[in-house]
Amino acid sequence: MANAITIRRRRELLIGAILLAVLAVLPLPLHDVYTRNLIIITLLFAGLAQAWNILGGYCGQISLGHSLYFGIGCYVSTLMFVNGHIPPPIGMIAGGLAAAAVALLVGWPCFRLSGHYYAIATVVIQEIAYLLALNWDWIGGASGVYIPFRGESWLNLQFRTDKLPWHYVVLAFVALTWLTAWTLEGSRIGFAWRAVKDDVIAARSLGVRIFPSKMAAAGVSGFLTGVGGAIFAQYVGYIDPDSILSGPLAILIALPAVLGGVGTLWGPLIGAAVLIPLKELSSSYLGSSGSGFDLMLYGLLIMAVALLRPQGLGSLLKRGADAGAA
Amino acid sequence: MLETIAQVVLSGLLMGLIYALVAAGLSLIFGLMDVVNFAHGELMMVAMYAVFTLWQVSGLDPFMLLPVVAALLFGLGIAIYRLLIARALSVRFNKGMVQIFVTFGLAIFIRGFAQFVYGGEFRSITGTVLANRTASLGDVYLPLPQLAAAFVCLCAFAGLLAISRTEFGRALEATREDREAVALIGIDRDRIFALGWGLGAATVGVAGVMLAGFYYVSPNVGANFALIAYVTVALGGFGSMLGALAAGLLIGEVEAITAAVLEPSLKQVGMFAIYLAVLMFRPRGLFGKI
């Protein structure tokens, strides 16, 4: 029996495949380094937002401290590479696992908190980690860690001459996060997450185990965020607490999902495609020299989208698609 | 040794009163309508720039400008409620998230605006009568601007308590208790919410003016204080004035003691750790309703 859900999920997979193909050829005609960098950063944040979306969107636990998991992914993979000569593709997995472990550790006490109490606890834990990292010399302290160049290769995940390999690394990351979300959305745990988000009491009465469901979301979300962090560290070649473990970064990880539509497959992608270029362009054209005008624009955009499209920008497309189908 | 301990405890107390007042405004708004104002620290920053500007233009002593700035912030609070928050409360989807990100967007906007107008550099007010003076109790020295700030914070708390006994205060309390029912007894909920925002903003405005007497002003000054305010409010229990006061003092003490015993750069780690520890045992804070 072909019902609406099955048809929708097949269509999503098809659109996803087409999008992947388009994104794979997108950078080929664009040789400009600036543009390629912009696309890479946008894709990275699309993936990170999708990772956040699993906990914050589907499961409804609004984490405002996801830079913690990002930072752990960065530190673990970087320190393994710098001090232990372990190739980043392995460090990336280790970083993801470490981030997932910390996400579970954070979730253990925090998932007993509800609503704003949970959100603020996540900010505070991230902030503690930030302050500790600033003061911990073994991991570079406030001055950070430079990643030495050890030769261009996929094993070292270092490419100097061309940004194109990076495009595919990050695209693979986006595909991984998207496929994870797509798979889980249609599975038992995905339904449990959405039930927890909508109504905890009703969910429990139907046998949904609340705490394990939240922990599962935290684990998956933490792992993917950590992997994203490891990729970022290798891409920029330098990490310090301000760039990888800060409060503003935590917000930047969550925002694309919120702008595009929380708890949806396309929301994080749409949100990142709108937000990241806008933010990058406004700070480079309007001057990141501290005029503040870019921040004003950024703030206005967040307020406007939150108030005008509370379901996110993605809902505009959906309405268009429905109208087109009718 | 004894002097050192007294010095640490007293300076923690003075700072704690400021934290408590910043948190009180946040807690008031939350208790009234379940909204966490993520632009609270930025409202304090606005008050600091306002007093800085008025001081430069008029040449008056900053402390004399306190009522003017408080009134300004009261108006700003009402405007924010009418323009943004009332709308955020009326959305049908993702209410909790919309509210967080609207106030968060506002925070970024205000920060950008301050940067745009004043630039990023640190500024300080030097013209108060109290500047660079200290009071001494034996070998314990306390800067007068901080003493004055603590005193004004106490007065502001007394003022908040006095307000809670007026007709408006009772209407506030009734609205807190049962948002739907108050409409039936002729209380205009929207007006109470707007006044609540005015009062919350004026409260943090008072804290900002007093803080400006001894603390530098910059576009980012609010962010740090705001984080402490969220911790204070969550520690005390959202919506509880008494909780904000108690938690503010506790946070001030913990900060002062950690800075003295461990290292100044870790002073916030101590207060955050205390907050997390308390939350393990009381998920809704010290004075929060279960």
Added chain:
Amino acid sequence: MPALLEIRNLSKSFGGVAANVQISFDVAEGEILGLLGPNGAGKTSLFNSISGEVTPDSGEILLQGRRISGAGPVACAAAGIARTFQVVRSFDSMTVLENVMVGAFARIASPSAAMAEAAEVIDYCGLVAKIDAPAHGLSPAEKRRLEVARALATKPRLLLLDEMLTGLTPTEAQAGVALVRSVQARGVTVIMVEHVMEVVLPLVSRAVVLNLGRVLTIGTPAEIVRNPDVIRAYLGDRYAPA
């Protein structure tokens, strides 16, 4: 008839206010039991104890001889108890089918099997026209049906209906009554909380009347309507036969 559910000396108080005092009764396999009483009689509190949402202060609840009181809602759901809520709790970001699938996942791990099961239950509950509609757009009567469908999808032995017929139009209520009868015909035992007697008495085999937290009487509908204590509890002393 063997007893499916046994309630033994159950007491529960909230903040010093006694909601249930020394309650004991059995529910037979396959019956529809009414749980009646004026507002504040302790009906919903008792429901919350049976569904595991609250833990009784004393006494116990046995399902097929196994103690379930205090085991929590998830364990009670696993043991075969499902419920609806007095104030409807639908998952508003989901469609009707997705809502019911959450229930089906209680017993079934495979998404496609859960979907087939959910579709079957939706059809059975008369919601097939709304199967892909978002839950937040349903009418109150449809939302009540959705809750029943969601609960049935967990394949319960015992279904707790909390004021399922309250606030419906007479036509909707009639349709609701028919649905409850067919649920019973499927072999599911039902306990219905209602405070309007006329609606529920024709439907039940027996009823338990609560008043001020205690069991006032247990009996067949005919016995209940003749009982002077019941009349007094509902209408006050003036109307009680001398």
